[in-house]
Amino acid sequence: MNNYEPVIGLEVHVELNTNSKMFCKCSADYFGKEPNTHTCSVCLGLPGALPYINNKAIDYCLKIGLVLNCQIAQKSLFERKNYFYPDLPKGYQISQYRWPLCINGWIEVEGKEGIKRIRINRVHQEEDTGKMTHSNNETLVDFNRSGVPLVEIVTEPDFTDVAEIRDYAKKLQQCFRYLGVSNADMERGDMRLEANVSIRVKGEKLPNYRVELKNINSFRFMVSAVEYEIKRQIKEIEAGRIINQETRGWNEDKKCSYLQRSKEKAHDYRYFPEPDLPELIIDRNRIEGIKKSLPELPWEKGRRFEQAGVKKADARILSEDKGLAEFFENTLKHGQKYQVINAQDIANYIINKKVDINLILPTQIIEEIRDKKVGVITDLGNLQKMAKKALIENPESVNDYKKGKVAAMQVLIGAVMRLSGGKADAEKTKEILKKLL
Amino acid sequence: MDITKFTLIETIRGLKEKQFSQEELKNAYLSRINTLNPKLNIFLVIKKNNTGIPAGIKDVILTKGIKTTAGSKILSNYIPPYNATAVEKLLNQGISIIGKTNCDEFAMGGSGENSAYQPTKNPWDLTKVTGGSSSGSAACVAADLAVFALGSDTGGSIRQPSSLCGVIGLKPTYGRVSRYGLIAMASSLDQIGPITKSVEDAALVLEWISGPDLYDSNCPNEKFTMQPSRLKAGIKGLKIGIPKEYFGKGLDSKVKEVVERAIKKLEELGGKIVEVSLPNSKYALAAYYIIVSSEVSSNMARFDGIRFGSNRGNFGAEVKRRIMLGTFALSAGFWDEYYSKAAKVRTLIKQDFEKAFEKADVIVGPVSPTTAWDLGDKVGDPLKMYLADIYTISANLAGIPGLSVPCGFSEGLPVGLQILGKEWNEGIVLKVGYAYEQATKRQLKKPDLKF
Numbered sequence: 001m002n003n004y005e006p007v008i009g010l011e012v013h014v015e016l017n018t019n020s021k022m023f024c025k026c027s028a029d030y031f032g033k034e035p036n037t038h039t040c041s042v043c044l045g046l047p048g049a050l051p052y053i054n055n056k057a058i059d060y061c062l063k064i065g066l067v068l069n070c071q072i073a074q075k076s077l078f079e080r081k082n083y084f085y086p087d088l089p090k091g092y093q094i095s096q097y098r099w100p101l102c103i104n105g106w107i108e109v110e111g112k113e114g115i116k117r118i119r120i121n122r123v124h125q126e127e128d129t130g131k132m133t134h135s136n137n138e139t140l141v142d143f144n145r146s147g148v149p150l151v152e153i154v155t156e157p158d159f160t161d162v163a164e165i166r167d168y169a170k171k172l173q174q175c176f177r178y179l180g181v182s183n184a185d186m187e188r189g190d191m192r193l194e195a196n197v198s199i200r201v202k203g204e205k206l207p208n209y210r211v212e213l214k215n216i217n218s219f220r221f222m223v224s225a226v227e228y229e230i231k232r233q234i235k236e237i238e239a240g241r242i243i244n245q246e247t248r249g250w251n252e253d254k255k256c257s258y259l260q261r262s263k264e265k266a267h268d269y270r271y272f273p274e275p276d277l278p279e280l281i282i283d284r285n286r287i288e289g290i291k292k293s294l295p296e297l298p299w300e301k302g303r304r305f306e307q308a309g310v311k312k313a314d315a316r317i318l319s320e321d322k323g324l325a326e327f328f329e330n331t332l333k334h335g336q337k338y339q340v341i342n343a344q345d346i347a348n349y350i351i352n353k354k355v356d357i358n359l360i361l362p363t364q365i366i367e368e369i370r371d372k373k374v375g376v377i378t379d380l381g382n383l384q385k386m387a388k389k390a391l392i393e394n395p396e397s398v399n400d401y402k403k404g405k406v407a408a409m410q411v412l413i414g415a416v417m418r419l420s421g422g423k424a425d426a427e428k429t430k431e432i433l434k435k436l437l
Numbered sequence: 438m439d440i441t442k443f444t445l446i447e448t449i450r451g452l453k454e455k456q457f458s459q460e461e462l463k464n465a466y467l468s469r470i471n472t473l474n475p476k477l478n479i480f481l482v483i484k485k486n487n488t489g490i491p492a493g494i495k496d497v498i499l500t501k502g503i504k505t506t507a508g509s510k511i512l513s514n515y516i517p518p519y520n521a522t523a524v525e526k527l528l529n530q531g532i533s534i535i536g537k538t539n540c541d542e543f544a545m546g547g548s549g550e551n552s553a554y555q556p557t558k559n560p561w562d563l564t565k566v567t568g569g570s571s572s573g574s575a576a577c578v579a580a581d582l583a584v585f586a587l588g589s590d591t592g593g594s595i596r597q598p599s600s601l602c603g604v605i606g607l608k609p610t611y612g613r614v615s616r617y618g619l620i621a622m623a624s625s626l627d628q629i630g631p632i633t634k635s636v637e638d639a640a641l642v643l644e645w646i647s648g649p650d651l652y653d654s655n656c657p658n659e660k661f662t663m664q665p666s667r668l669k670a671g672i673k674g675l676k677i678g679i680p681k682e683y684f685g686k687g688l689d690s691k692v693k694e695v696v697e698r699a700i701k702k703l704e705e706l707g708g709k710i711v712e713v714s715l716p717n718s719k720y721a722l723a724a725y726y727i728i729v730s731s732e733v734s735s736n737m738a739r740f741d742g743i744r745f746g747s748n749r750g751n752f753g754a755e756v757k758r759r760i761m762l763g764t765f766a767l768s769a770g771f772w773d774e775y776y777s778k779a780a781k782v783r784t785l786i787k788q789d790f791e792k793a794f795e796k797a798d799v800i801v802g803p804v805s806p807t808t809a810w811d812l813g814d815k816v817g818d819p820l821k822m823y824l825a826d827i828y829t830i831s832a833n834l835a836g837i838p839g840l841s842v843p844c845g846f847s848e849g850l851p852v853g854l855q856i857l858g859k860e861w862n863e864g865i866v867l868k869v870g871y872a873y874e875q876a877t878k879r880q881l882k883k884p885d886l887k888f
Contacts, residue, residue: 045744047499047507047621047739048618050616050654052651082738086743089744090738090739091739091741092738268769270764270767270769271767272776275624275732
């Protein structure tokens with residue numbers, strides 16, 4: 001087993017949350033809507049209809065490309081991917097193949113071997129298909145999803161263990177949410193993963209086959225499927241058998257992968273440039289504008305939290321969600337007033353108490369932490385005792401105060417503070433002193 | 438007074454001056470259609486209740502609520518839910534649709550014989566083809582069954598039948614007229630344009646139907662407009678380019694004679710004749726059929742028998758042939774050899790024209806190598822049929838405008854003169870066509886249709 005090394009590449013599809021579809025004005029919000037109500041001649045593929053580009057979607061695709069350190073292609077084209085399927089009304093999907101929008105990027109992931117760079121082959125723009133529902137011997141097609149903008153992100157075969165895959169998928173998901181380009185919900189199908197898995201003898205060149213794992217709708221199942229597939233393929237190789245190029249799915253009940261489509265039945269998509277759309281020309285200003293609009297990314301934020309003194313694991317938790325990260329930063333800012341409070345205190349509080357950021361204010365958290373840290377004395381009996389002592393020890397100030405010198409009160413409060421080692425509650429002390437005087 | 442003989446401009450004037458009413462106009466055309474359509478097989482649908490200036494619309498152009506078959510059995514019952522942009526624009530001008538005109542199935546063909554609804558007959562000789570694919574549109578104008586018509590031109594489908602039927606046909610620059618609502622044949626080449634009784638009419642219809650359309654991303658340019666004074670300014674000093682490649686083997690000698698006489702005429706009118714060369718013309722046909730078939734194979738995919746009701750077995754032979762050729766050309770491993778190479782040839786052809794237009798203002802030659810041929814003559818020989826497009830396809834590959842103007846007869850059948858111009862320069866093409874038309878008006882005969 002140690003002689004072998006998995007070679008894995010990932011393809012991620014993410015559905016964008018633009019208002020309208022990729023090539024028409026229909027609403028792209030299809031989830032849970034009555035079937036076939038968000039459709040028009042374009043997304044139904046009626047004769048004579050032509051696509052027109054949703055530029056917002058292109059901006060989103062560029063955003064994803066840029067945070068993945070891609071180059072924006074000088075020349076980019078939409079192309080037709082031709083195949084027949086009942087959920088594909090035009091008989092082709094408008095996609096990109098030879099001329100994708102973003103190319104040659106990378107992202108850092110963490111796996112068994114530590115931090116590693118995964119190369120991104122491409123980030124391209126395409127459209128979703130309709131959705132089929134099978135029931136009682138009939139199949140229904142809903143075209144509300146037809147034409148919803150979809151971005152595909154393809155890596156080079158750089159993954160060698162499942163931890164890297166998990167980290168990559170997680171990072172992408174956070175990234176989509178930070179950018180606000182997708183809800184990236186796996187169960188709803190906003191984000192879909194496909195893995196290409198093969199095995200090689202360590203140090204040798206890339207194998208001449210690959211097994212595609214498809215239609216797997218959770219991180220967990222994908223990880224199980226890849227783990228299973230690695231073992232299955234090594235077994236096959238050790239038994240001297242040749243592994244076929246094929247597409248496999250995952251059966252969660254039986255915990256095994258199964259054959260979906262063999263190589264003989266592989267599609268020839270007959271790609272060619274989409275003649276209904278002009279070449280995509282993305283000018284410098286547009287790219288610069290998008291670059292400027294990019295938010296700080298989760299891993300960058302996490303790193304900054306670490307530098308502020310938060311433990312690595314906690315920094316990661318706090319930066320996962322944009323809302324939580326912003327809440328933490330806000331709280332951190334309020335906490336700067338108090339030397340006694342450090343970043344880890346705040347991190348502990350937020351993580352351990354599992355605070356609901358909608359129900360509590362950062363200042364409330366800071367006060368609570370401070371009070372606990374400083375151990376403020378609020379006990380009335382105790383304070384009264386110290387106040388009496390202070391009055392006895394400072395007869396001049398008592399006199400001054402009685403003559404009307406209000407400032408003398410500060411001296412007396414200061415005295416109680418000294419007696420309490422700085423822990424007395426100032427407001428309450430003042431009230432008690434007033435009463436005693 | 439037979440008001441069906443009037444041009445569009447004359448009809449508009451007649452209505453304005455109350456020489457006749459809308460109702461009289463409609464009835465005159467309907468009664469003529471009633472007599473002649475059964476013999477000529479021009480209209481697939483006739484609309485009796487529409488008022489306005491009657492126009493024929495090629496059946497690959499969508500008309501809301503009016504059956505649009507594309508000349509195919511596949512769409513034999515298709516009623517579109519929307520109008521093509523060009524149709525919408527005509528309706529806004531007070532034009533009425535008098536009927537949907539017959540055409541080769543999905544506009545694939547050069548004779549009209551590929552229609553699933555029987556070929557249209559040539560008004561000049563009922564035993565001859567009209568040319569195609571806008572067969573019914575050209576014939577309805579020639580036979581005065583409509584004031585004008587819309588056609589579509591992918592490789593000559595407006596100009597060639599116009600030439601064979603003796604009417605004016607204009608293929609505008611690619612992107613001048615929105616393709617929204619035109620049932621696509623080869624999307625990168627298709628263009629809607631007018632077929633009319635005069636050059637001035639063609640300019641007017643183009644003005645109406647052109648202009649930017651948000652529904653067609655390749656149609657962003659401004660509307661075509663042309664002052665009548667510019668149209669009628671004459672051609673003194675204009676450089677008329679003659680491509681030697683368009684006068685070689687394959688061109689019928691009598692057609693050649695007629696075209697050469699027309700060129701002489703242009704010289705007499707003040708044009709300066711210059712020789713130009715389009716050296717890559719010989720590759721145009723091969724490149725054209727690869728690009729067309731490739732796009733066809735994809736554009737026809739939606740007629741998969743699921744949504745439009747009709748089984749794919751109902752496609753005609755030519756459509757099936759192109760689907761197969763295109764599917765093959767785009768297959769894995771053949772990209773470089775076919776599509777990619779054809780795209781390169783296309784660029785070279787475009788460059789040929791750019792170079793030629795450095796020397797000439799317009800390029801002039803024949804539209805079709807022959808006049809209308811006998812019905813059935815080329816049906817069994819697709820390659821022979823394809824060769825009929827040899828002089829027209831280059832303009833589509835280059836995206837430039839082209840006009841067919843009647844320039845005489847050969848053995849009683851009309852011959853057309855082709856005038857090509859630079860991209861977005863329909864104006865100069867029309868100007869030359871107008872000057873020629875005005876100078877040769879006496880030869881503008883009408884077919885004898887007394888039966």
